[in-house]
Amino acid sequence: MGKVIYGMHTSIDGYIEDRDGSIGFSEPAEDVHQAANDQARQAAAFLFGRRLYEMMEKPWTQELGKEGTPAVEREFAQIYKETPRYVFSDTLQTxxxxxxxxxxxxxxxxxxxxxxxxxxxxxxxxxxxxVSLLDLIDEFWVCALPVIIGAGKPFLPVGSDLRLRPVEHRVFASGATQVRYVRA
Structure with a gap:
């Protein structure tokens, strides 16, 4: 049986995008990127909303992974392309x-x-x-990068109310922390 995991890189104040919609603040250090690669390698599938899919698809299938790109990024590009991807959208046609x-x-x-x-x-x-799949999510993985951005798009929208229990905690040399939570 599969396990549904929701995880994102966030600022320490809980945002996945800044107020302008950029994720530039969340570019991970190599140690965090390698951990993301290791996690992605275990994934049976990636489930994306349309916006994140559009941010990920072209860079990881066409641009990153070429010669001259750092090895950790080439590795992720290969994992990404080999993993089945599902995009949930009412606007995309193909x-x-x-x-x-x-x-x-x-x-x-x-x-x-x-x-x-x-x-x-x-x-x-x-x-x-x-949020639309909240009742199906088994684990929440938050990788907080050492930056405060003050406003933007939160990890989960306001109004989400869940009680969670931490089951794993990791601190990276680069200063990021990752906590894996399950439902309490």
């Missing part, structure tokens, strides 16, 4: 090979089915998608 398009109204039923059929982590990316 997606490339290796990506499955799912309409938002089908999100709960599709992820429920994937959770039953696929053995391994199903990694959610994007807070709106995470």
């Amino acid at each position: 997606v490339p090979d290796g990506v499955t398009l799912v309409r938002r109204k089908e999100a709960v039923s599709v992820v429920t089915r994937l959770k039953q059929e696929i053995d391994g982590p199903l990694e959610i990316g994007g807070p709106e998608l995470a």
Whole structure:
């Protein structure tokens, strides 16, 4: 049975994007990037909301991973391309090979089915998608980078109310901390 994991890199004040919609503050140090690679390597599938999918797809399938790119990024690009990807969107009409398009109204039923059929982590990316699948999420992984940005898009939108229990904590040499939570 699959396990649904929602994880993102955040500022220490809990934002995944700054007030301008940029994720530039979240570019991870090499040690954090390597940990993300190790986690991604275990993923059975990536589940993306449209915006995060659009931020990830072209760079990791076409641009990064070329010669001259740092080894840790080339490694992630390879993992990314080899992992099945699902994008949940009502606006996209087509997606490339290796990506499955799912309409938002089908999100709960599709992820429920994937959770039953696929053995391994199903990694959610994007807070709106995470909120729509909140009851299906088994673990929350927060990797807080050592930066405060003051405003932007939160890890989970306001109004989310969950009681969690930390089960793993890691501090990186670069100053980032990652905490893995399960439902309390």
